[in-house]
Amino acid sequence: MLIEGIDLRKSYRVGWLKKRVVRVLSRVSLAVSEGETVGIIGGSGSGKTTLGLILTGLIKPEGGRVLFRGRELDGMNVRERKSYRRKVQIIFQHPETAFNPKWKLLRSLSEPYRLYKIPFAEESVLKQIEAVGLGAEHLARYPAQLSGGELQRAAIARVMALDPEFIVLDEPTGMLDAITQAQIIRLFQDLQKDKGVAYLFISHDLELARLFCRRIYRLREGELETLGPEKGV
Amino acid sequence: MGSAVLRVNNLAVEFPAPAGVVRAVDRVELAVREGEKVALIGETGSGKSVLLLALLRLLPAGARVLGEVWYRGKDLLGCSPDELRRMRGKELAYIPQGAGGALNPVLTVGIQVAEPMVVHLGLTRKESLRRAISLLDRLGIPEASRRAFEYPHQYSGGMKQRVLVAMGMAAEAKVLLADEPTKGVDWPRRDEILNLFLSLKEKTVLTVTHDLWFAERFSQRVAVMYAAQLVEVAPREDFFSRPLHPYAQALLAALPARGLKPLPGYAPANTSYGEPGCRFRGRCPRAFSRCLEEPPLFERNGRRVRCWFYAD
Numbered sequence: 001m002l003i004e005g006i007d008l009r010k011s012y013r014v015g016w017l018k019k020r021v022v023r024v025l026s027r028v029s030l031a032v033s034e035g036e037t038v039g040i041i042g043g044s045g046s047g048k049t050t051l052g053l054i055l056t057g058l059i060k061p062e063g064g065r066v067l068f069r070g071r072e073l074d075g076m077n078v079r080e081r082k083s084y085r086r087k088v089q090i091i092f093q094h095p096e097t098a099f100n101p102k103w104k105l106l107r108s109l110s111e112p113y114r115l116y117k118i119p120f121a122e123e124s125v126l127k128q129i130e131a132v133g134l135g136a137e138h139l140a141r142y143p144a145q146l147s148g149g150e151l152q153r154a155a156i157a158r159v160m161a162l163d164p165e166f167i168v169l170d171e172p173t174g175m176l177d178a179i180t181q182a183q184i185i186r187l188f189q190d191l192q193k194d195k196g197v198a199y200l201f202i203s204h205d206l207e208l209a210r211l212f213c214r215r216i217y218r219l220r221e222g223e224l225e226t227l228g229p230e231k232g233v
Numbered sequence: 234m235g236s237a238v239l240r241v242n243n244l245a246v247e248f249p250a251p252a253g254v255v256r257a258v259d260r261v262e263l264a265v266r267e268g269e270k271v272a273l274i275g276e277t278g279s280g281k282s283v284l285l286l287a288l289l290r291l292l293p294a295g296a297r298v299l300g301e302v303w304y305r306g307k308d309l310l311g312c313s314p315d316e317l318r319r320m321r322g323k324e325l326a327y328i329p330q331g332a333g334g335a336l337n338p339v340l341t342v343g344i345q346v347a348e349p350m351v352v353h354l355g356l357t358r359k360e361s362l363r364r365a366i367s368l369l370d371r372l373g374i375p376e377a378s379r380r381a382f383e384y385p386h387q388y389s390g391g392m393k394q395r396v397l398v399a400m401g402m403a404a405e406a407k408v409l410l411a412d413e414p415t416k417g418v419d420w421p422r423r424d425e426i427l428n429l430f431l432s433l434k435e436k437t438v439l440t441v442t443h444d445l446w447f448a449e450r451f452s453q454r455v456a457v458m459y460a461a462q463l464v465e466v467a468p469r470e471d472f473f474s475r476p477l478h479p480y481a482q483a484l485l486a487a488l489p490a491r492g493l494k495p496l497p498g499y500a501p502a503n504t505s506y507g508e509p510g511c512r513f514r515g516r517c518p519r520a521f522s523r524c525l526e527e528p529p530l531f532e533r534n535g536r537r538v539r540c541w542f543y544a545d
Contacts, residue, residue, distance in 0.1 A: 179276065182495035
């Protein structure tokens with residue numbers, strides 16, 4: 001098993017005085033193996049993003065455990081933690097919020113190399129973005145000069161620089177038109193074939209999930225229900 | 234369905250840019266009949282939202298708008314600003330995208346819906362507020378008489394979209410111009426917005442959208458824009474059963490329900506619009522030598538399509 005969430009629980013305090021408690025996850029368990037795609041379907045506020053954030057370690061659950069390659073997140077030493085941070089990535093619905101608006105794309109895309117001390121060369125960034133269908137001309141632009149589809153490709157390129165093993169895709173095509181959506185989904189499939197990366201695909205579009213995922217769950221009132229195995233395309 | 238209530242003749246919109254002038258809307262011809270529902274579809278940057286704003290002359294001052302926009306025998310582009318101000322909201326209303334900050338956060342919802350009635354219908358504040366409440370109630374805001382006194386942040390996304398429609402209808406405008414009513418909205422809420430739009434039976438609606446699910450259920454006619462030009466105009470059933478333009482065909486084939494087949498490549502950069510030839514030819518599976526010339530809009534059985542493939 002690549003990544004596992006066991007009995008995850010999470011609630012938020014809401015309202016003006018934060019007095020009301022909303023439970024978004026109550027005892028959710030989910031496991032994803034290497035190279036597979038699992039879908040999570042749910043309406044707004046159902047907790048599907050929360051689940052993605054917990055698995056990527058960006059927020060802590062109130063109860064339950066997250067295991068990456070059998071190691072519990074809480075018990076990891078610094079080195080293990082760093083490797084987990086690198087191998088588990090997330091892509092968001094609004095790519096424009098994932099880029100510094102004052103940086104040209106080249107600088108944003110070289111950031112993972114700096115953070116993880118990967119030897120950096122402009123050619124490697126170029127190879128990275130050519131793999132997602134962008135070109136050298138895009139590197140000199142600011143995020144505001146790129147379309148939603150181009151930015152989402154850039155976000156994918158940045159994540160792929162780290163050779164991730166598991167990526168949470170949080171409504172990655174929610175803001176894109178039909179053709180761009182199809183392009184991006186096919187790109188995810190190609191990358192998976194190539195690199196064997198596993199995905200957790202979070203969406204409210206069951207039809208799309210059916211084409212993309214092997215297993216699909218619906219998150220409703222804090223619990224996962226199985227929607228059965230699906231045929232991929 | 235009667236004669237054209239809104240007629241766009243040879244409309245072009247130009248913006249100054251560092252690399253020269255960019256034509257965001259290029260020679261668009263479109264007529265919308267009384268009571269008709271038209272969906273204007275196309276990808277981000279195709280110029281559809283700019284077209285909508287140009288109709289109401291709501292573009293920034295730097296934009297140059299050429300051509301004619303006729304509304305009931307009056308050229309909106311030739312009107313004085315005062316004349317236009319009296320017509321906006323009363324005759325033609327704009328419904329902005331709901332997700333963004335289109336509502337004033339420091340005014341109650343009721344006051345914002347009532348304002349057009351005070352301005353255009355000369356009602357008193359008390360009367361306009363009473364009507365605003367009944368309008369909100371009609372559009373499905375629960376407990377409208379209480380919630381009219383709440384602020385936008387206390388409303389859900391779907392309810393805010395309802396409020397924007399209520400504001401558009403407040404002064405009894407007959408023509409509604411809506412910008413992406415379902416953008417970034419999840420499934421149950423999308424259904425809610427569709428039902429709301431389907432309830433606007435007697436209104437004439439021109440809506441910009443890239444949501445084909447919504448366009449198929451709401452509109453009677455579909456107009457497709459690609460790289461600033463209209464490339465196809467067709468009745469809804471014809472369009473969704475047999476799209477003519479190769480771009481329209483690719484658009485439908487990319488839908489999850491129709492196989493998620495992606496068309497490779499991107500739309501051309503808006504700085505290259507001045508180059509001769511069909512703007513779609515770089516991505517077109519059927520391109521041939523003639524595509525180096527710009528195709529006109531061909532008429533074919535009541536449909537229009539900009540593609541040499543349909544030349545006689």
